[in-house]
Amino acid sequence: MTGRLRFMRSFSGAVGVTIVVFVVAVAIFGRYVAPYDPNVPVTVPLAPPSSHYWLGTDFLGRDVFSRLLYGGRSVITLAALATGLGYLIGMSVGLIAGFSRSRIDPVLMRSVDVMLAFPPLLFLLVLISGAGTGVEVLVIGVAVIQAPGISRIVRTATLEVSVRGYVEAAIARGERSYAVIVREVLPNIMAPVLVDSGLRFTYSILIIASVNFLGLGLQPPASDWALMISDNRQYIAIQAWAVLAPAAMIALLTIGINLTGDAIARSLGRSYVPKTARSAVI
Amino acid sequence: MSDAPAPVVQVVGLSLGLTTGDPVVEDVSFTVGAGQILGLVGESGSGKTTTALALLGYTRRGVELRGGSVSISGQPILGQGISNLRNLRGKVVSYVPQDPGGALNPSLRVGDAVMDVLRAHRAGAASLESVKASLERVELGADPRLPRRYPHQLSGGQQQRVTIAMACVCDPPVAVLDEPTTGLDVITQDRILAELARLRDDDGMAMVYVSHDLAVVAKMADRIVVMYAGRVVESGPADEVIERPRHPYTRALVSAIPDFRRPRALRGIPGVSVGVGEWPSGCAFVPRCRHAIGRCSESLPELSAATPDHSVRCIRWQELASDGAEPGDGRAAATAVEAEDEALLQVDHLEVEYRNGRRRNTVVHDVSFAIESGRCVALVGESGSGKTTIGRCLAGLHPPSGGRIVFDGSELAAFARNRPLAARRRIQIVFQNPFESLNPRHKVSSSIERPLRVLRGLSQGDSRTEVGELLDRAKLPRRVGDRFPIELSGGERQRVAIARALAAKPDLLICDEVTSALDVSVQAAVLELLSELQRDLRLSMLFITHNLGVVACVADSVLVMDRGSLRESGSVAQVLNAPADEYTRRLLSAAPCLPDGAYS
Structure with missing residues (x-):
């Protein structure tokens, strides 16, 4: 493995990627191997695990294993969409603010500070109470929560890169700002942004799960890991699997993404060390 | 002995x-x-x-x-x-590090930093008096508040003196x-x-x-x-x-x-x-x-x-x-170039300031000079004298607040993006730090190709062949084109940066401290290359440096700057041998040079 996939060579990279691939595969393809319909009761409620129902049944008697196989797609898709949208907004704001060196910078960054002042979950609840529960509201809300933090990181990295000789050389050639940003700045701020993106994605998952858990996101009877936890939490003493299995999936995904992010950052970070600094380390 | x-x-x-x-x-x-x-x-x-x-x-x-x-x-x-x-x-045995800015703890007052050394070795003698005495030994005794300062409040020289005081305090x-x-x-x-x-x-x-x-x-x-x-x-x-x-x-x-x-x-x-x-x-x-x-x-x-x-x-x-001695030769560059009289670049009463909120800080004050076609003018001064700022103004990276820059008969706009393509192409700059001047994510060939495409509008195929020729010119093996900057040494990177500047076929090359980050032997090779290019391509150069030795080896005339103002200008021989200005004399007497009998 060379180049882009170098991070896989590290232990945490290999483990992280394995976990992520596993969880995502379950979320996407799980429904095709699910033994039962996730929304139809198959036996008595809260049945313990058995050879028929591997993880038992939930409080309505639906098969937990089948619901687990169905329940990942929504949370992962929503989190990915929300994080992606957050990056689109946050990176644009951060790059413009960091690169412009004009009045735009303080204006943008103070707006960002105002956004950061809202408690995220509260912001989302207010938004939902105003705009109603819906997938679009959830995605946009989470993206808006994510964007300010992203823009700060991007701006800091951009400020640092903008004074480098290769950026100035491009400016001195009279290249358009867009070309300078895309060609010279963007590739060199990807290391901090990528590390951070793992954490952000996890955070999106947690927020969406929280909102679903509170009953303000996806509505029953949709099968969703967070909703499963929420629905079955009262019966945890009787049928713990109905809560623990979806919780474990969310936890696994979070850990896997973080391990991968760290490994990518480390593999990118290495090529940032100038040769002199490297020979000074020997 | x-x-x-x-x-x-x-x-x-x-x-x-x-x-x-x-x-x-x-x-x-x-x-x-x-x-x-x-x-x-x-x-x-x-x-x-x-x-x-x-x-x-x-x-x-x-x-x-x-x-x-x-x-x-x-x-x-x-x-x-x-x-x-x-x-x-x-x-x-004590140690004085290379980079005092990085070696002093930024959150520790310098007096406390010296005191720490005393406490570690001579707890009995650890007193403010002995700290002051040790700072006096390195000529930092004049300011009684100095021990209470933080490293960032000191100049580089003062910081280095503090590290020397720390090294000497326990004798x-x-x-x-x-x-x-x-x-x-x-x-x-x-x-x-x-x-x-x-x-x-x-x-x-x-x-x-x-x-x-x-x-x-x-x-x-x-x-x-x-x-x-x-x-x-x-x-x-x-x-x-x-x-x-x-x-x-x-x-x-x-x-x-x-x-x-x-x-x-x-x-x-x-x-x-x-x-x-x-x-x-x-x-x-x-x-x-x-x-x-x-x-x-x-x-x-x-x-x-x-x-x-x-x-x-x-x-x-x-x-x-x-x-015996290696075959020595005289100054090749100075005599070989027949200077034309007309000025390629004319700088008139240039003023530059940096603004920090409401505060204005004038860094260049009323500087005028000219560079004739085919000549190399050296701009000399200490750090903070404004010499780099002048180079950046010429390259269109920093707007002057007053004065005019006239290039080949027409006045230049403040920012590069507002200048005509020809002006952008004909003025090129090479930066000080070779470790930062090349994009680490682009291959060398792609970095050199960019000015060919943007400034000269060459097609992909044409620029490919030209990249090879430019690498030859910079005396780099052609395979360097497929490398990333990280795989090159400092001298090689600086050659790539020079090749990138040459790609535009410039008439004026601004060299901003291009050799200060390089080893002496590598510096000599880069200077050799620049002199040769100047001669062969009839380049005009503005050579910004703090090293007077380098000036003598590459430049035809020299401008001496101190705190934003021009102190003296003239031909290299005149300024270096018979300086008229007091500041130039101080610079010259401080410049390290080899003893008279040195091998040559």
Whole structure:
């Protein structure tokens, strides 16, 4: 493995990627191997695990294993969409603010500070109470929560890169700002942004799960890991699997993404060390 | 010398290597007497800092001791336990680091930093008085509030003085100085060197002075040890090594030093230094040596004594000794170019300020000069004199607040993006730091191709062939095009940056301190290249530098700047030989240069 996939060579990279691939595969393809319909009761409620129902049944008697196989797609898709949208907004704001060196910078960054002042979950609840529960509201809300933090990181990295000789050389050639940003700045701020993106994605998952858990996101009877936890939490003493299995999936995904992010950052970070600094380390 | 004092530092057969196996330093031996300064000279990667750190019983992570002994004032240093070492460091042997800005704890007031050293070794004597006394010794006593300052409130020279005060406060018999003046401007450097000389004379302190700058070492040291690829290649009394160097490497090194009192075409050492893990079995200098013969690479030459006090690691030193000096030539660049009279660039009453909120800070004040076509004008000054700002204004990176810049008859807009394509193409800039001037995510060829596409509108195919020609011009092998900047050395990167500037077919090349981050031998090679390009392509150049030696070697005329204003201008010969301005005289007297009898 060379180049882009170098991070896989590290232990945490290999483990992280394995976990992520596993969880995502379950979320996407799980429904095709699910033994039962996730929304139809198959036996008595809260049945313990058995050879028929591997993880038992939930409080309505639906098969937990089948619901687990169905329940990942929504949370992962929503989190990915929300994080992606957050990056689109946050990176644009951060790059413009960091690169412009004009009045735009303080204006943008103070707006960002105002956004950061809202408690995220509260912001989302207010938004939902105003705009109603819906997938679009959830995605946009989470993206808006994510964007300010992203823009700060991007701006800091951009400020640092903008004074480098290769950026100035491009400016001195009279290249358009867009070309300078895309060609010279963007590739060199990807290391901090990528590390951070793992954490952000996890955070999106947690927020969406929280909102679903509170009953303000996806509505029953949709099968969703967070909703499963929420629905079955009262019966945890009787049928713990109905809560623990979806919780474990969310936890696994979070850990896997973080391990991968760290490994990518480390593999990118290495090529940032100038040769002199490297020979000074020997 | 028969009355040589008893050695305070005794290093015998010191060998260090990477924990992974490759040797870094091998079989290094030297002694330093009380009140003596030993200069440890070499390029980056020669193992000089590793050797210096071993004197403190310290090895960097990944480096381990292989053999040999170090004793200071009779006490063995190597093999001591960490608590013993802690006791010795600072009290018996102290260290002055290269970068004082990075070495001082930014959250510790400087008085407390000095106090910490005292507390560690002389708890009884730790008082504000002794801190002040130690700061007075390095001429920082004038300001009573200085001990309460934080490092960022001090200038670079003051910071370095604080680290020297920390190194001397416990009166250790030996101090190890690692490039203590690299990065300081010449006047500050001169004063620091004078203080070090005073500490040696007054207190009889022995010093090991690590540097790549032979001119400074020649001024300070009693003895010089030249290292190459982890081994000593020559050692002897300083004047003898400078005046009659025996090893081809030392000769090349002395020849590579730009000296304003003896302007000459510099000759760099071709190639790059061998890295750790690439040591050949024979003499490591063979690939770059002009005198190498087959026998040189067969086995490692022994250190042999040229005189009882002067040893050299070369099998041919006797034949070469009679060979005399390397063929020296006069200044090639100055005479070869017939200057045209009309000015290519005319700067009139330039004013520049930096704004920080409401505060305005004038950095360039009423500067006027002209650059005639085909000439090289040097812009000289200390850091903060505004010389880099002028270069940035010309390149369209910083807007002037007043005055005019006229290029080839038409006035230039403040920002590059508002200038016509032709003006952008014809003015090119090469930056100071080669480690930051190339985009680490683009291949070298792609970096050079960009100006071809953007400024000259060449097609992809045409630019590909031209990249190859440009690499040839910059004397780089063509395969460098497929590399990323990280795989290149500092000198190679600077050549790429020059090739990128040449890609635009410029008429005016602005060189902003292009060699200040490079080793002396590499600097000479880059200057050689620039002089040649100027001659062949009839380039005009604005050469921004703080090094007067470099000025004498490349420039036709010179502008001296101090705190934003022009102090003096004229031809190189006139300004350097008969300076009219007081500030120019101070710059000249502070500039390190080789002694009169130096090898040439």
